[in-house]
Amino acid sequence: MTARQTSSRSLKSILGAGIFVFGLFLLSINLDGIGAKVSSIAGTWAETPGLLSALALAGLHAVQAYTFDHAGFLSSLLRILVSFWPLLLIVVGATLLRHAFKGHSGMHVAEAESLAAGERQ
Numbered sequence: 001m002t003a004r005q006t007s008s009r010s011l012k013s014i015l016g017a018g019i020f021v022f023g024l025f026l027l028s029i030n031l032d033g034i035g036a037k038v039s040s041i042a043g044t045w046a047e048t049p050g051l052l053s054a055l056a057l058a059g060l061h062a063v064q065a066y067t068f069d070h071a072g073f074l075s076s077l078l079r080i081l082v083s084f085w086p087l088l089l090i091v092v093g094a095t096l097l098r099h100a101f102k103g104h105s106g107m108h109v110a111e112a113e114s115l116a117a118g119e120r121q
Contacts, residue, residue, distance in 0.1 A: 009099060016096025023089025030086065 065073040 013100045020093025023086045026086035
């Protein structure tokens with residue numbers, strides 16, 4: 001029984017590491033494209049006052065869309081959130097790896113809690 005639990009944990013750790021690395025890879029690709037766009041915008045420091053006013057107008061447009069067009073606002077928000085889907089892979093991978101990072105001693109959480117409750121009595 002112990003060997004099966006150990007192999008299950010190691011399989012979860014390997015799967016978690018793979019998912020975690022894949023999510024980081026996809027996120028880095030997305031951030032690389034975003035970084036290239038930001039660097040091209042930031043390269044034109046002479047247009048900084050125009051950039052700030054454009055950001056302010058975009059913020060006002062978002063408030064207006066939220067106030068008067070909830071469906072359009074939620075649709076745009078969903079498109080933004082979908083672009084960060086690799087973060088979901090990173091969270092799933094980190095969840096599968098949690099025992100490897102905690103230095104898990106081979107004891108289930110329920111067993112540890114029952115032992116701790118027994119010590120308190």
